Amino acid sequence: MTDVIFTRLTRTDAADLMDGLCDVYADAYGHVPGEDSTVKTAAFRDRATGALNARNYELVTASVDGQLVGFVFGYSLRPEREWFAGLSPQPEPGFTDERDGQRTVVLAEIEIRKVWQGRGVGHALHDEFLRGRREERATLTANPIATSTHALYEGWGWQRVGRIPGRPGAYYSDYEVFVLPLPLGGGVR
Template sequence: MSTLTFRRHAAAEVPDLLDALCDVYADAYGHVPGEDSTVKTEAFRDRADAALDASNYELVTAWDSGGIVGFVFGYSLRPERGWWNGLNPEPAPGFIDETGDRTVVLAEIEVRSAWQGRGVGHRLHDEFLGGRGEERATLASNPAAAETHALYQGWGWRRVGVVPGRPGSYYTEYVRFVLPLRPGTAIA
């Protein structure tokens, strides 16, 4: 494997990288027969662009000599976001309390298909989370993505439940995972 470099980017830098991020995203998912990949990529572009206004947004990219091979981005979870609305099973008291700097959302992590299975995603994950100040991280996943869930759990994430998708969401429900970023952080 060639030597990768990792770069951190603030929200102001991302518009210049958005086309490249969309290319990585499209490549990471590949072509699915019967699916218009431009629809999925444009939906990603909309999510990625909207995330730039989030509190404490950060992007981490992985580069080789040919350009960006993967990326991860996220932001601090705002109390009014409703991230935990409808969480089933019902969590312990205080679990869903957000302060605006308690939890970081790992919103996207994508790696070009040629680089998948080579540890790039895990390195991006660790690079991103290692630079965060929140006490815990959360992410949402497709409920049918059992292999992805196993990967996350292997990286230390804990499945905490399922929430219903919002109107217009890609899935009707999402699995929520949590990872403590500080020793002693209670998960449930």
């Protein structure tokens, strides 16, 4: 992998980078025939801007020669968020308990510019972000029909736990839910 520089940033820094994050997001998805990419990018901007106020928000960027090539951001899951509401199949008792809001980190977005996809940048970004977290586990959701993405996550150690319905205004009507025990590699914190 070329000299990729990873930088851990706060919400203030992330707000200043929002246009760049939107550019990476749009590039990562490319143009889909029949789809207005500005609508999807605007929805991303709304999600990304809203996430800035989340508890323990953090952004990790990947840059090469000063050019932003990818990013990941996430935050601690609040108990009142009900992230796992409607999870099917029903999980074991206690699985959805967030207790003090420090149990689970949400990996909200991970995006890599098209030209950098398949070069290990995404996996390295993923690991860099999760190594810096103090929660017991991580969670993410994915498009229910994106089976190649599911396989990628499972290859990185994520476990599929079921499906949840999308919230009103969500891009998909339902989402696959994945979890990953932390710390990465099962080491001691």
